Amino acid sequence: MKYLLALVFGFSSFVCFGQSAGEAFKKGLEHIKNEKFEEAVAAFSTAISEDPKNKEAYNQRGYSKNQLSDFYGAIGDYNFAIDLDSTYTVALNNRGEAKFNLGDDTGAIEDFDQAIRHDNKMAEAYNNRGFARYNLEDLQGALFDFSKAIELDPDDSDKYFNRAVVKAELEEYISAIDDYNKSISLNDSDAEAYSFRGVAKFNIEQVEEALKDYNKAIELDKEDPVKYENRALAKSSLEDYDGALADYDKSLELFPDDPDTYNLRGVVRYNLKDNDGAIADYDKAVELDPYNAVYYDNRALAKTEQQNYKGAIEDYSYSIELYPTDPETFHQRGLVKITMGNNYDGCLDLNTAVELGSDDARASIKEHCK
Secondary structure, X not given: OOXXXXXXXXXXXXXXXXXXXXXXXXXXHHHHHOOOHHHHHHHHHHHXXXXXXXXXXXXXXXXXXXXXXXXXXXXXXXXXXXXXXXXXXXXXXXXXXXXXXXXXXXXXXXXXXXXXXXXXXXXXXXXXXXXXXXXXXXXXXXXXXXXXXXXXXXXXXXXXXXXXXXXXXXXXXXXXXXXXXXXXXXXXXXHHHHHHHXXXXXXXXXXXXXXXXXXXXHHHOOXXXXXXXXXXXXXHHOOOHHHHHHHHHHHHHHOOOOHHHHHHHHHHHHHOOOHHHHHHHHHHHHHHOOOOHHHHHHHHHHHHHOOOHHHHHXXXXXXXXXXXXXXXXXXXXXXXXXXXXXXXXXXXXXXXXXXXXXXXXXXXXXXXXX
């Protein structure tokens, strides 16, 4: 079973502390170091009024605005800096980041391209272009960029992490694990690296090794519900259902509105023969997301165990409305109908399942539909 996590990339913008241009500029730099970005904007505005051709002052003010999520304002300042110096790679990279933050991946790539043309040793521009290419589903392009960034800056743990994420997306799990290993060797306190490495190991069925990584990830970050959910999946795979249940409970304590977690906890309760508890979880999953066919299928299985065949058929029918080409749902609904004595309609469902490609349904027809 493949289980994907939300991606966590480390984007790289630049703030430079090289040029001095009066007290206002120095104050702005000090405010940036102290993460007082509103004060930094005001200080750099004063510096610009004193020297309207100071490209670094525009860049620093743009950086400060970017940290305040004023991305349009940041782009305006980077434009001023680039107008003063069209080869100013720092501002080009930073403007690309602001465009990226606005969802303009194509525009961001154009800026990163320019920065790289002016400085083909600029690791962060390759790194950042990799993010934008990833967003545009250009995984091979992203892989190239992250590899180039590592070549230029081989001691940055985040760059190995970024490349590993893309490799895992390409299902190159062994190579991804190698990169996660390198990332962890450079920064052994990064919870995400352990967590993502665990996912890669889980996907190649190294479940016990994945469990060790999830344990370490949770040791480093006890407030992320996804990490508990990942560990619960590993525990379920090892049939440690009680342990999995405890992890799903913790995940829902941290994030109580995730329908997938309710569904997965329901599966664990079903495996523990707690059909009432399983149905309660599936009910909640359906309440939070009534358009996921899997939740109805799972609830139907639990209702079948309770001999609530009418309720099971209703759930399978909802599932078919949402996903009318799933042969297994027709197969299971057909078997329930046959159990109720409705062989005619049940066999119609089994035939539909066969038409959709189910070999299991073909065997069921031989058994039930003479």
